[in-house]
Amino acid sequence: MTVSLSGKDIARRVEPQVPGSVVASSEDSLLVKSPSLLEILAWLKTSPDLDFDYLNGITATDYFDYFEAVYLISSLQHNHILALKTRCYGRDNPVLPSVVSLWRGADFQEREIHDLLGITFDGHPNMKPIFLWEGYQGYPLRKDYL
Amino acid sequence: MVIKTEPFVLNIGPQHPSTHGVFRMKTTLDGEVVVDMEPIFGYLHRGIEKLAEERTYTGIIPLTDRIDYLSAMISNLAYVRAVEKLAGITVPERAEYLRVIMAELQRIASHLIAVGAFLNDCGAFMTPIVYMIREREKILDLLEKLIVPLRTFT
Numbered sequence: 438m439t440v441s442l443s444g445k446d447i448a449r450r451v452e453p454q455v456p457g458s459v460v461a462s463s464e465d466s467l468l469v470k471s472p473s474l475l476e477i478l479a480w481l482k483t484s485p486d487l488d489f490d491y492l493n494g495i496t497a498t499d500y501f502d503y504f505e506a507v508y509l510i511s512s513l514q515h516n517h518i519l520a521l522k523t524r525c526y527g528r529d530n531p532v533l534p535s536v537v538s539l540w541r542g543a544d545f546q547e548r549e550i551h552d553l554l555g556i557t558f559d560g561h562p563n564m565k566p567i568f569l570w571e572g573y574q575g576y577p578l579r580k581d582y583l
Numbered sequence: 584m585v586i587k588t589e590p591f592v593l594n595i596g597p598q599h600p601s602t603h604g605v606f607r608m609k610t611t612l613d614g615e616v617v618v619d620m621e622p623i624f625g626y627l628h629r630g631i632e633k634l635a636e637e638r639t640y641t642g643i644i645p646l647t648d649r650i651d652y653l654s655a656m657i658s659n660l661a662y663v664r665a666v667e668k669l670a671g672i673t674v675p676e677r678a679e680y681l682r683v684i685m686a687e688l689q690r691i692a693s694h695l696i697a698v699g700a701f702l703n704d705c706g707a708f709m710t711p712i713v714y715m716i717r718e719r720e721k722i723l724d725l726l727e728k729l730i731v732p733l734r735t736f737t
Contacts (some may be wrong), residue, residue, distance in 0.1 A: 568628055576606060577630070
């Protein structure tokens with residue numbers, strides 16, 4: 438059984454590494470600030486007994502005031518999984534750091550979020566729409582699209 | 584005499600007899616060796632996430648069926664468990680047992696088709712998939728006793 442790690446435990450361990458970045462934590466997930474996202478994920482990936490070497494997926498939703506992106510990461514050796522969330526504000530040009538340097542699988546996931554929601558990922562090698570055709574107006578998965 | 588060669592771009596288009604489903608590959612070939620490839624997909628994107636925004640909690644269940652039409656009950660189970668966890672509903676024990684049995688039977692059915700299709704692609708023309716479908720019929724008979732399916736089991 439894959440153990441779902443408690444957000445509170447991980448928050449307690451992340452706090453000394455990257456101070457001031459954890460906003461909230463609960464049993465299911467952990468909410469962090471977006472500028473320090475890359476640092477936290479890099480630490481989680483390389484830390485010896487957490488060892489998150491597999492990215493299950495990245496999804497994002499549109500709450501009207503902010504966008505929230507959820508990163509599901511898991512460890513193949515220790516068999517545990519963690520959900521990490523981050524928010525980005527502003528509807529005109531929301532930006533989040535890209536995690537492609539840590540996990541190559543994030544490539545297509547981030548392109549999909551960019552395509553459907555309009556969040557740009559800094560540092561992504563090939564940021565272009567993945568399935569919508571060129572000249573498509575608007576971002577379909579936003580709540581105010583139709 | 585020196586022959587001048589250069590790589591050229593071949594488009595293995597979305598509809599092709601050898602690819603399963605619609606998937607487009609723009610391959611750069613050097614002779615017969617594939618040097619580079621750019622996959623282009625999204626031809627079968629049905630917009631389930633957007634459609635689900637306008638439906639009730641139970642109205643989304645037929646949408647989750649079509650995620651994997653061979654093992655529809657597994658996607659249903661995942662969705663229903665998520666809703667129950669958010670709403671704090673507990674399910675009677677017998678129902679949980681039934682769900683797990685259904686999910687495992689559907690998983691076996693889905694894997695049967697997977698193995699059959701894989702063997703098909705390996706070269707045995709149609710025999711393996713017919714054998715697998717025959718076994719799958721036994722599972723589908725069991726499931727039909729429980730519910731009457733319209734196109735997938737829900």
